[in-house]
Amino acid sequence: MARFAMVMDTRRCIGCHACTVACKVNNELPIEMIYNPVFTHGPNGVFPHVSMTFYPHLCMHCKNPPCVGCCPSGASQQDADGIVWVDQNKCIGCKACIQACPYHARHENTKTGTVQKCDFCKERVREGLEAFCVETCHQRARIFGDLDDPGSAVSQMVKSMHTLQLLPEIGTDPQVYYIVAPGSQA
């Protein structure tokens, strides 16, 4: 079985926002909806000791997704490979999952009345293709793969390097791992 995850190598990210655009265009998102923004943290510090880090963002596809347990209609669900997604036919738009998500990864579509989110491009990655945001990243800052495969790049990076998860204290165990250069951590 696979366990999909992503590593963000912020040392490589140059903040070009190509992933944001590739996702919006290929997934045909409404103009106000962004699945994967790139946040700029900083500049921090006082010259000459300054740092700035770009944090590419997307749904964390948490191991304990709070957005799944709270869904009253069963639309919000997690597959065995870890991908969290919303069945648009079952979603009633109660927005409980938006309230449950600590990462602002869920978005209300005011036209359809449903809640949408990043699904790791599940149709593509299950066929062995790359997610649009990964495919477009010319700096290879987004590394996608299977944590259950010890030979995969994500497994080796998570195992061998110091990585951060966002808001780990909430207990969701997010499956997006950030590699942040020493000295520039948030």
Place this chain on the structure above:
Amino acid sequence: MKEEHSWGWPIASYLFLGGVGGGMIVVAGLADLAFDRGEAFSLGSLIAGIAIAIGSGLLVFELGRPFQFWRVLSRQKAIMTAGAWMLSFTILTSFAYFSFWPDFSPWRQLVGLRYLVAGINIILGLGVCIYTGILLGSLRARAYWNTPILPVLFLLSGLSTGVAAQALLAGAWPYRGSAADVEAAHAALRSLDLTLIVFEIMVLFLYVVMMRLAAGEVAARIAAKWLAGQKSLSFWGGLVVFGLVAPGLLYLIPSAAAHLAAPVLILIGGLILRFLIVFSDERAELPGESHYYSRLPKPDAPFLKAWD
């Protein structure tokens, strides 16, 4: 982090109406089972059913797809699914309890059955009061909701607003008993509501103060807003003084006008509490997040509409 509130006034109003309705049927059920005074509170059960039905209607109205609302009943494991079933049953049993009282009721004589419905109403009423606190309190992403004291606060507020609403309605049609009995019931409601208010003030105090002192950074920031910031006027003026302390004092004054004003103030206070809570939904900021969102174009920026 500035962000649109996903839940707005329909949810806040529902939290209030659910609390009032739940509290009202608890009062009616206890009055019937423990003191044999159910008749004086029978109209209250009808109004409680209507209040919970309106609240549930607001919940449906707030959905993105209101006509798919039945799907909320379809999953067993979600708190909201349990709540939706409970609300549906409570509306029915509130109306059922009322139906034992009017002259034209064919089952007026079935006292045993009425006691059963009264008992069920007490359990469901308490459940409706507490459930919303569990729903909000279980959302770990929302620091100011994620505390075990929230269901306690909602329970006390639901009961005290329910008692207040019953105080306004006690002795109305279809009650046929003596006026002296109604006066005794009113006196009992006043002392009960006063007790509940005292406990509610203490729990509210503990809630806000512990959020300020012992919770994380986000919750502490919101508590500071309540105590001395943007929301302090609604909190101190609207909720504490106007909605809790003033009605408590009015209950102590032996005057008919004061006894009419106090329950009204308590109901308004209950509504203010729900609005304060629902709009205190901030979450922890991700690194660089607020800077990013502050730079996005406003939804009405002309260039966003240029290709429509």
